[in-house]
Amino acid sequence: MNEFQPVVPMDLAVTQASSLCDRLRVDLLEGRLKPGQKLQLKFLMAAYQSGQTPIREALNRLASEGLVALRDQRGFTVTEISVDELRELTKTRSWLEERALRESMQTGSADWEEGVVLAWHRLSKTRRSLSDAGLDSNPEWERLHRLFHRQLIIGCGSRWLITYCDQQVDLLYRYRQLSARKAFPTRNLFEEHEAIVRAVVDGDADRAVGLLVAHFQASADVILADPSVFPGERFA
């Protein structure tokens, strides 16, 4: 019946609950736990070889992050995806990161700008796909991509704003995973990212923000244009 096998090994986290939270998050983001899927304790206890307490704890944390939906007396499910939610997330992320980027550019130190250049250098040297034929997601590229975008906003001076941006990135990542194959190689992400870095180095905040927001919108558009992503919704 269930041949589901969690992928991420137990590692650094100090408690089962924290470790489980991380492992579950990865499996949610990568789509191994599917939108709408029921998350029964019994099933999770077997899949992750753990007791009910730490699992419950992890699910409660993930519910606050929005990756898991919690209904009293009805347990946990993987949060559904929808066209509306994708639009709203994209909008919200744009608003948050616009502010964070502007603040970073305005108040960020020289260190911050150098960090952007460095993060871009590393990302630019890494292949997005492991195979030349289609898109074979390269985990290292994904990691560096995330770090690059994070560096753009890290100088904003508000840990909360960064936390919220991280959260939006996570929520959007699920959508990205669903249509990543379609986007490749239609877009030239390299150039989009490079243009952002140029604008940052030039100190042109309006241009940098414009490019960043367009970057987010383009990502959303690719997904929205893919009819296979939202099987449940006919009127996308």
Place this chain on the structure above:
Amino acid sequence: MNEFQPVVPMDLAVTQASSLCDRLRVDLLEGRLKPGQKLQLKFLMAAYQSGQTPIREALNRLASEGLVALRDQRGFTVTEISVDELRELTKTRSWLEERALRESMQTGSADWEEGVVLAWHRLSKTRRSLSDAGLDSNPEWERLHRLFHRQLIIGCGSRWLITYCDQQVDLLYRYRQLSARKAFPTRNLFEEHEAIVRAVVDGDADRAVGLLVAHFQASADVILADPSVFPGERFA
């Protein structure tokens, strides 16, 4: 169509965990659970007459909201307060609510604007203090005040942004509680709020945002000027 209204509202928590989360949040916001205080399960089980599982669950949720600090293997504590954190929260809330207010004013329907006028009407008719002498916090005023500010941003079109604003409001409420006595009657909150409503009705977004941000800053300044609020920090 259906005029039946259940006596007990749906949103009343139906599990211990949810109920506890609400009760704990209130006690945290009102300062009955003090910043830095250790939250031992044993103590909480006795205080709230509940088992450890629902308490643990509630604490995990509150940790995500930032009201409770969780350190692996070291249990839960009430999140500390600090001058830096107050500054950062005020800054972050200003950024978030600026965006939310602008969006509400730009895209919000006529309903939204009427909602603002109505919320202000209700707030303006309510006394802030229950006694004339000092400040004797009026729960009804607090409720309406919160609803008023929430109405200003509710039309922004992003549930996530509203959630984040709510969270910042909660985190800041603790600081407000600590020095509310000092602020009364120095400030004229009535006029500050009224001016915001006027700007909103005039459709002057820049003025409305300016007044709103100044309102937040003024609240923070009152607290920062109060030496009794941060007993632990000598260099405020």
Place this chain on the structure above:
DNA sequence: ATCCAGACTATTTTACAAATTTCGTCTGAA
């Protein structure tokens, strides 16, 4: 200062009880 044992606390496991939802079946009226 570092190390260590013992006390203490937090975390996890396990088992079970209680409450609630889910789901299939049945009934009786249209």
Place this chain on the structure above:
DNA sequence: TTCAGACGAAATTTGTAAAATAGTCTGGAT
């Protein structure tokens, strides 16, 4: 026959409790 509602069994979620495990902290000895 059809079907809305009633009913009840089964499954699931939630809560309780107690004991085992694992980590942290303290204070004294090296």
